[in-house]
Amino acid sequence: MVGDKKYPNRVKELREANGISQARLAQLVDVSDTSIQNYEYEIRDIPGEVLAKMAEVFGTSSDYILMQTDNPSRIEYSLMSLDQEDGYVDVPIYGEIAAGTPIEMLEFEDEFPVPTKVKNQHPHSGLLRVKGDSYNRRLPNGCLALVDFDMKEPNEHDPFAVCVNGYSATVKRVKRLANGFELIPNSYDPTYIPTVFDYNKHDTEEITIIGQVVWATMPFDYEI
Template structure:
């Protein structure tokens, strides 16, 4: 049997620009449950469908539970109701816009406009935590990182791992004897981190990739 309920749920979630975690909060279940629905491994109970209808007033039960009248087919038949085509890309975890922190891995995904994905097909999202880059990347925004863009260019923003574990995201200033990780914040108390080629402390830096785009999750106030 075709997974039309899962297809309807996936079409609805992506069209609303929601991650699986955000969608899970609406329905009162876990992110793994949403993933299972979309893969056709299980189906939502009536109370979960009702929670969706209450959260998204234009929905009716058939949008989720019907194959012929479902949301997936509605989007195909009425393309004007569809947002820009999107594709789910990995959300690998959190990265610090502040003091470096250990990157937290997840199995989450988040929708990205296809037009952006075509330019950066290997890119992934990292959740920004902290205020040291809030002129460019708001706290709790999702920064899109392209791991193929590791060559350093003056003034660009990069995700960087420190000592192969902790990670941060900063604007890079290139110096003759090294690089400086520059904050870009409305808070003047954040200070740059200087890494010299002659540094004897043994700290190592590795470029994870360049930040090329960002988005603010659905429902977050700015």
């Protein structure tokens, strides 16, 4: 019964925000229309495999769908643990990543251990040292962000490393427009505002997507 629900969720909110019907969502996650209704009315808990598919559809995390966090990003944050059962692998830290330069040719400033499991999921990736406060709600100045260089298709939920006019990378959410892009900050500072790059306008700077930020951590010397 509805009054005996265990796990509240954001399924209806996310579905409507993404303009998806109940029938279409049912198709995307391979369940019946009735199941979607039961999830939205919180009559039934969402099975793990269905929850994982919903997270992919909505571009968010399972925890966000289940209201275990208010962070809609799919970034995995990690603190170094003494329990290294799965092991760690050293990954290069790139101080700057510029458009058009192969990653293999870039000089890196240092290395930092990343969980082997995460690295195996994103084999063509590297760490970018975040500079500035334009995305400090999720990625504070000085943190290390793991960028998957194969994940270049933008969405409005996840942070991406992007280059503006060929210069070093910045981190923003990226909205694809009919003929351009909108770069969206995520900052506690309201002076950081979205910027539209409209290629219908002369001299609009070129945007290059370097890759999606998939994991983040703080370096050992980070000062709180």
